[in-house]
Amino acid sequence: MSVYKRGIGDQGISHFPKKFVTLYASAACTAGSWVMLTTDDTNGLGGSCADSNVTGQNEGLIFGIATQTVAAGEDVVVQVAGKYEDANVATSVTQGDRLLATSTSGRVAEATTIDPTSVAAALDYTICGVALEDEPGGGGTNTADVMIINQGYF
Secondary structure, eight states, rough: OEEEEEEETTBBOOOOOEEEEEESSSOOOOOOOOOEEEOOOOOOOTTTEEEEEOOSSSSGGGEEHHHOOTTSSEEEEEEEEEEEEEEEEEEEETTEEEEEEETTTTOOGGGGGSOOTOOHHEEEEEEEEOEEEOSSSSTSEEEEEEEOOSSOOO
């Protein structure tokens, strides 16, 4: 696993510092998709990831966006903080929405999709980012620019 930051003045990026980590992909990862930590211990527990989903007790393990498409068993570079362009989002996402994992692999939606009357359900989720723009095209692209919230894992 490696961690590196790009910031002010580095490679012409002067306004949006970014942070990246390289992890083992325990399942295929798609560029632009949100990823979560997995329990695969091939690269040490906490050193593996896959496209996110909420099919189990993993809603809170979402932490960044894959910057490349890779097959299972390969290393993948994941952006864990900063601005990311064209991230995988639900068609209902609008500028300023707080984002959390959905049951669609690698996709996030606005935080209002959780039941506000269920404290237990709300505590299972992690706000992983903020939408910087509306999902364009009236819901046809499933992409938007986002600001990734650093979860502090790396």
